[in-house]
Amino acid sequence: MILSTEFVGGVLEALYAAQIALRDAWHGLGLSATVADQPAWPFAQRLAAERLLLEPGHARRVVITLACIAGALALALLALLLAVLRRGRRRWIPGLALVAGALLVFAPWPSSALLWAPAVPTSLHRAPQAFSAQSIAQGQAVFSRHCAQCHGADARGEGPLASQLAQWPPNLAGGLLWKRLEGELFWRVRHGMRDARSGAQTMPGASALSDQEIWSSLDFLQARASGQMLRDMGAWERPVRLPVSTLNCRHGGRRASDSLRGQRLQLVLPAAGEAALPQEDPRWVTVVLGAAGNADDSAECLAEDRALLPALALVLGVTPQQAPGHRLFVDRDGWLRARSVPGRAAWSQDDLICRSEAAPAAATDGPPAQGVDGLLRRMDADRMRLVRAGYPH
Ligand code: HEC
Known part of the structure; x- marks a missing residue:
């Protein structure tokens, strides 16, 4: 069966x-x-x-x-x-x-x-805050102050103290985080970890941090691991959301980016001096990163939040200096799905770097579509689901 x-x-x-x-x-x-x-x-x-x-x-x-x-x-x-x-x-x-x-x-x-x-008391806890540009920025600051000495600034487990520990810290820049329930990760960071056999402490608890700082450090780690996996494997093997930030839109004024769920977004990170930004297109909502005045104001929405560029750089696995010039597609459920690297003019289906295993090989109805239409059709046909520790969310 x-x-x-x-x-x-x-x-x-x-x-x-x-x-x-x-x-x-x-x-x-x-x-x-x-x-x-x-x-x-x-x-x-x-x-x-x-x-x-x-x-x-x-x-x-x-x-x-x-x-x-x-x-x-x-x-x-x-x-x-x-x-x-x-x-x-x-x-x-x-x-x-x-x-x-x-x-x-x-x-x-x-x-x-x-x-x-x-199980632990927080096993089924869900992060109370949205995966947002602000929480990733806060988490990065928390991580470099409280965690990087063991885990390494890049979270791969090779911090300056790592070799002196009884147990080597794991690589947190891979798929490990998705094998755990987020509530159990929270508990481990809050209370530390012990060796199952000897009972000796392997990681100290983060007693100096607030709950919110711990959730933020987990948001940072998730962004960091997504970017590292993209670099290593050329794909987001675990779906990652567009970090929430405030947008300034022609329709609806100031609004959180997750209020646009239900629509496709094209996110444009303008390269320095980039003149010709894409025109508004009925197939998606264009969101341009940058302050009003600097960016082309033909875009539907501007993302002025300064924390968004570094957060997206983490998710893309590049430095904040390398991020401008990228474009991203966000699907109707808020998942980051496709990426175009700086200098690339046209979209193709190969830019779809977040797919489910059961992805349909080609859209079933109608003639095969090329370019951006083919990409959007595949993106819509293949809906993502986040699975953590075996549970689809
Ligand atoms: C003193 C060194 C040290 C510090 C400081 C430290 N860790 Fe760890 N961490 C470890 C070690 C060692 C392990 C592996 C422990 C084990 O498997 O028993 C670990 C494991 C983890 C895990 C994996 C948990 C799992 O489910 O397998 C996460 C997530 C984590 N640390 C996050 C953090 C965060 C976030 C901070 C900062 C708030 C932090 N750590 C601070 C040493 C440290």
Whole structure:
């Protein structure tokens, strides 16, 4: 039996939502505390969704077992209804009970060691703030003051203190962050980490930092890792959002960039002295970085926030000096999807550097479109989903 990734994704999303609902109900009954402004996860374990993604055999067992449990419950309900409403059919009840029991006995119960993972009170916490240019800038400052001595300014784990530590810091400029729940990363930075066997501290807790500074440092790390992965692999293997910043738009005045969700954006980082900026185009909203007066005012929106250029440079894996001249496409859901490097005039499908694994090879309807139309069609046809620690968000 082959389970489509979409189906598994749906099951995982439901499991995640169910855990959050359980956490919130528990909290609503006054049985758990508030930690870092969100309800605490009250149990020592949580469902280990990351395993479901990594181990297809395990995922299959879980899904079939869930189906068996659902089937057994349905049969039990039917038996109950017969008992109450159709007294004449009561003789069917033992048979139903037998089938329900068999479903439970013969279900391929997954190993419980694979089902659960150790949890902390903030396991299911979500970052309370948007992934924004400001938080990335703040996170970068926090990181260079409090973390870079061990983790290295580039977060690859080679800071000046690294060699003296009992354990070498991991490379945080790769895919590691997406294998974790963000609430568990928060907890580890807040309280530090210990060696599982000896109990000795491997990373100190960041007791001097506010909660918000910790969330910001994680935003910085995510931007940094996205840029490094783009340099190493030529793609954003994990979808990354356009960092939120304030825009000044002809329609709607000052507004946060995420209020434009639902529309495609083309982000233009003008090169020094660049004269001919793209004209307004009905296929997307043009956002030009820079202050009014410097930039061509034919663009629909201006991004004047000074923190945006360094944040985008991080995500692009270049220095802030190398960032001007780039163009980016943001899809209708707010994900950064395509990049054109300085000096390139025309867009092609190869510029789509953030795709899902299940990306359609070509748009299905109509003749194959070239250039920017082909790119936009593929971008729209292939919607991104962020997966963290196995849970689609
Ligand atoms: C004294 C050195 C040191 C400092 C300072 C330090 N770290 Fe670490 N960090 C480590 C080591 C060592 C590990 C690996 C620990 C382990 O796996 O047990 C680690 C692990 C991590 C991880 C990976 C957690 C995981 O789930 O695997 C993250 C994220 C992290 N650090 C972020 C930070 C941030 C953010 C700061 C600054 C606020 C910081 N660290 C400060 C040494 C340090």
